[in-house]
Amino acid sequence: MTVRVQPEDFDCGAEISAIRRRDPRIGAIASFIGTVRDLNEGLGVATMTLEHYPGMTEKALASICEQARARWNLLETLVIHRVGTLRPTDQIVLVVAASAHRGEAFAACEFIMDYLKTEAPFWKKEATPQGERWVEARSADDEAAARWLDR
Amino acid sequence: MQVRILYFAGLRESLQAAGETVQLPAQVKSAGELRRWLVARGAPYAEALAAGRPVRMSVEQAMARPDTPLVDGAEVAFFPPVTGG
Numbered sequence: 001m002t003v004r005v006q007p008e009d010f011d012c013g014a015e016i017s018a019i020r021r022r023d024p025r026i027g028a029i030a031s032f033i034g035t036v037r038d039l040n041e042g043l044g045v046a047t048m049t050l051e052h053y054p055g056m057t058e059k060a061l062a063s064i065c066e067q068a069r070a071r072w073n074l075l076e077t078l079v080i081h082r083v084g085t086l087r088p089t090d091q092i093v094l095v096v097a098a099s100a101h102r103g104e105a106f107a108a109c110e111f112i113m114d115y116l117k118t119e120a121p122f123w124k125k126e127a128t129p130q131g132e133r134w135v136e137a138r139s140a141d142d143e144a145a146a147r148w149l150d151r
Numbered sequence: 152m153q154v155r156i157l158y159f160a161g162l163r164e165s166l167q168a169a170g171e172t173v174q175l176p177a178q179v180k181s182a183g184e185l186r187r188w189l190v191a192r193g194a195p196y197a198e199a200l201a202a203g204r205p206v207r208m209s210v211e212q213a214m215a216r217p218d219t220p221l222v223d224g225a226e227v228a229f230f231p232p233v234t235g236g
Contacts, residue, residue, distance in 0.1 A: 034236050050235065051160055053228060056212035081235060093236050113236060119214065121228075122235025123160035134161045137205070137232030 003061040007084040030105035032095045038088035043128040053121035064115040072104040117141040159230035165199040182208045183217025
């Protein structure tokens, strides 16, 4: 179980290869990559700066992965989240979940991402032609996380 | 009781402070009571942390609720709803 918060970019292929080679019990690897869009709420986005709460961020991400491992039979999880200033098309976040069979890997990957969106202390600030603005939390993200409570 | 308070993102900007260490009166024992105590200090806290505002709290780097107890020396943080990912 690995959690990394870093300004540097990441290589999804290299990360997945490393996970795959470490454990021959793995039969399914699901991954998700979030990237920076050039348009949000009707305004062009020149750059996006990610702030976080050092210390709590790592704990929150580790806790989310622990919750996923308590729900599903996972062989490995990886979360890499970037901080600092990013540009459209840049990668923001990588979530990887590995298991023996695909169902658990798919579900865990989505669960980790849904909880990351609502529980991990990151904040985005966008630079637009009309100045800088903090991105507002979306109620759809709360709803996505809440639906796991009934499962 | 003394606690270390941190502010993040838009709240840090509104308060023009990344953090502060405060000595609390005996009746302030929970995260919610700390928020009300800060609001009672007046501007800029009164507006930034007003009851209707979407403010999240953590105690000892774990998400907190208004009734989460404070302990001496605790690290408490106030921040807007998170927007990572």
